[in-house]
Amino acid sequence: MTQTLLTMRRPGIGDAARPAIDCALWVLKARILDVALVTLLDRKHAALPTYGSDGLTSYPRDPRVDARRHWARRVLPVLKMKRGRVPEPDVARMAAVRDAIGLATALFVDADGAYGRKPVPDGVMAFVKPRRSGPEEPVSSEDLAGLRLVSDRAPPGPDVRAGEYAYDLFAARRLTGPMPRNVLQADVTRGDDVSGFLRRDALCQAHCVPFSSHTPPAIHWPICVAGPRIRHGQYFPDSTLIESVIFDQSLPPDADLLVSDLLRSGPGWEVKETREPMSFPDHLPETTRVHRPRLSAET
Secondary structure: OHHHHOOOOOOOOHHHHHHHHHHHHHHHHHHHHOOEHHHHOOOOOOOEEEEEEOOOOOOOHHHHHHHHHHHHHOOOOEEEEEOOOOOOOHHHHHHHHHHHHOOOOEEEEEOOOEOOOOOHHHHHHHHOOOOOEEEEOOEOOOOHHHHHHHHHHOOOOOOEEEOOOOOOHHHHHHHHOOOOOEEEEEOOOOOOOHHHHHHHHHHHHHOOOOEEEOOOHHHHHHHHOOOOOEEEEEEOHHHHHHHHHHEOOOOOOEOOEEOOOOOOOEOOOOEOOOOOOOOOOOOOOHHHHOOOOOOOOOO
């Protein structure tokens, strides 16, 4: 599959299909050997810190604040919010969330590359006034000069985060230079397979750069704990909501750590034989639930 894709434009849909096959083969190997996937991959961590992400900005402000306050009470060390569709209210939105969660919890602000170079420094300065904050993809990951500008202008303390759209090791390598204070992110469902994900961890070791995962939790946690350089992984309730319908065991946050199951072969979960209607996790308040999509078990 890799050789075939070399003759096509990359990245693309093929670079999302190939990792799915690779992950399935790793799971199959672990099941044949009757070992946990984390054991097969040579686990380096007993558990891994998590950062919680509530995803979309289309939810009304009050439920978003309530959800983060609830997460903060669960002692999650880091929360992540998205920037809005319109840049102007971003600072006020971040201030409301910061007031809700307090200064003890770090806050990431994910722009998904939506800013241009010129407005980024001022926006970043506003975001990181509480020192336990940091921007994620303030400009496109392909704008290496823009990432360096943000990294150079940001105050001491916060990390600049990028890399979830780097579909191969070469793209990840380019990101280690422009951002001397960056955290390199990777998503095993985009471009890199399991081995490629761990190669990025080795790349981060070589360049003294922290490493972090990007959704979905169920497949990432067994892989993340095998990476020596990994700092933390993403806990995304939208992904976990779907995973709870498909799998008989998901990975809810236990305070600030997620721990993989070592007693079951494979990734630690099984596909459900029968699926019940989707239910919402207890850690999401009722006001937030009504704004989430209603999916049937068949969906």
